[in-house]
Amino acid sequence: MTLLADIVTVLAGLAGAGFFTAGTLGLLRFPDLRSRLHALAKADSLGLGFVSLAVLVQADSAGTAAKVVLVWLLALAAAATSAYLLAGEERP
Amino acid sequence: MSPETTVGPLQLSLALALIVTAAATLYSRHRLTGVVLFLVFGVFLSIYWGVIGAPDVALAEAVIGTGVTGALFGYTATVMPRPAHDRRGSIARTIAGLAGGAGIGAGLGYFLTRAAAAPPGGSGEPVGLTGQATAAVPATGVEHPITGVLLNLRSYDTLMEMVVLLSAATVAVAFAPRSDAGSSTRGGAPASEQRGPAAPPIVRGFVSLVAPVVLLFAAWLLFAGSTQPGGAFQAGAALAAVMILVQTSGVGRLRIGPAMICLLLLGVLAFIAVGLGGLVLGDAWLLLRGEHAGTVTIALECILAVTIGASLAAVFLASAGRRR
Numbered sequence: 001m002t003l004l005a006d007i008v009t010v011l012a013g014l015a016g017a018g019f020f021t022a023g024t025l026g027l028l029r030f031p032d033l034r035s036r037l038h039a040l041a042k043a044d045s046l047g048l049g050f051v052s053l054a055v056l057v058q059a060d061s062a063g064t065a066a067k068v069v070l071v072w073l074l075a076l077a078a079a080a081t082s083a084y085l086l087a088g089e090e091r092p
Numbered sequence: 093m094s095p096e097t098t099v100g101p102l103q104l105s106l107a108l109a110l111i112v113t114a115a116a117t118l119y120s121r122h123r124l125t126g127v128v129l130f131l132v133f134g135v136f137l138s139i140y141w142g143v144i145g146a147p148d149v150a151l152a153e154a155v156i157g158t159g160v161t162g163a164l165f166g167y168t169a170t171v172m173p174r175p176a177h178d179r180r181g182s183i184a185r186t187i188a189g190l191a192g193g194a195g196i197g198a199g200l201g202y203f204l205t206r207a208a209a210a211p212p213g214g215s216g217e218p219v220g221l222t223g224q225a226t227a228a229v230p231a232t233g234v235e236h237p238i239t240g241v242l243l244n245l246r247s248y249d250t251l252m253e254m255v256v257l258l259s260a261a262t263v264a265v266a267f268a269p270r271s272d273a274g275s276s277t278r279g280g281a282p283a284s285e286q287r288g289p290a291a292p293p294i295v296r297g298f299v300s301l302v303a304p305v306v307l308l309f310a311a312w313l314l315f316a317g318s319t320q321p322g323g324a325f326q327a328g329a330a331l332a333a334v335m336i337l338v339q340t341s342g343v344g345r346l347r348i349g350p351a352m353i354c355l356l357l358l359g360v361l362a363f364i365a366v367g368l369g370g371l372v373l374g375d376a377w378l379l380l381r382g383e384h385a386g387t388v389t390i391a392l393e394c395i396l397a398v399t400i401g402a403s404l405a406a407v408f409l410a411s412a413g414r415r416r
Contacts, residue, residue, distance in 0.1 A: 070305075074302065074305065077298055077301060077302070078298070078302075080294075080298075081294060081295055081298040084292070084294050084295075085292075085295065088292065
């Protein structure tokens with residue numbers, strides 16, 4: 001059971017790092033504001049989700065696991081809101 | 093109780109990131125970029141305090157140093173007009189600043205490490221300030237040493253901090269524009285203008301979602317303070333953050349009225365009442381000992397948290413009421 005959790009942690013952590021790298025690449029390389037926001041808000045939220053999953057399977061109690069999920073959900077809401085606000089800067 | 097201060101790759105890279113973000117903050121071309129970099133600097137600083145074993149300072153830095161100050165800076169950078177002449181530092185000023193900062197930092201570091209490690213005047217126990225504080229904590233009635241020190245062992249300092257906060261809030265409220273501070277019959281500005289520009293629905297929805305969570309977090313910080321990191325100052329700052337969010341997003345409308353002024357005064361008055369109680373019932377002014385010390389400390393902390401939250405929010409509301 002511990003081995004299974006460790007395997008999930010390593011795989012999900014790697015996937016999270018991959019998505020974060022892709023998001024950062026997009027932020028640096030995409031041409032305009034909205035494409036960059038798309039890379040940042042989508043890829044990084046998914047990356048954070050994978051990192052949360054990696055931490056989640058190592059949690060020793062249900063309370064800790066719930067806190068990790070809550071952190072991810074709040075970060076999702078914050079990323080969506082801030083991306084919306086930044087995109088609104090460009091609205092005519 | 094004595095966290096072994098090790099210097100590893102994590103500490104070194106964090107320290108380097110702090111210096112780089114500090115320089116980037118000071119030398120950024122746009123004001124808003126500077127504010128965002130200041131927030132990044134605050135995040136690094138909070139992590140650093142956590143890593144070197146000072147979670148209380150890390151929490152205070154995150155909510156007060158970065159959160160509330162960042163909100164004020166962000167407001168200034170986006171709404172306030174840019175000053176007419178923007179003074180850029182010359183090379184000589186930069187060098188002088190670097191030398192002065194390094195000197196002050198080295199001096200402070202030297203004396204602080206001396207104070208923390210010095211034996212207390214020749215007695216047998218080889219402990220510094222940390223040891224003395226930890227030894228005295230059981231008498232304060234709370235388990236967490238920092239709360240015990242702040243609200244009991246050095247309560248005179250904390251009382252004066254509350255007075256400083258009250259003075260700051262008083263000055264800010266005194267200079268607030270009249271239409272914001274006075275009653276609604278005065279001024280005559282239409283309600284929509286008084287409310288400020290309404291934020292988009294998605295932002296209001298986000299604030300409605302997040303505000304209860306932050307309130308819960310503030311309450312947790314307050315009650316966690318007696319046994320683990322947290323306490324009145326951190327909880328008060330989280331409370332202020334809720335008020336600032338609610339106000340700036342247009343979800344609610346906070347007014348600096350009589351109720352707010354009462355909240356501002358409450359903390360200092362309650363603190364003085366506790367001090368007088370010590371004088372009348374106990375041995376000395378502000379001395380809090382005995383079996384009820386813990387209960388009184390927690391009650392005082394609740395009141396202080398509300399006053400700290402109100403004061404920080406009042407400073408922001410008074411400044412943000414001023415429009416271009």
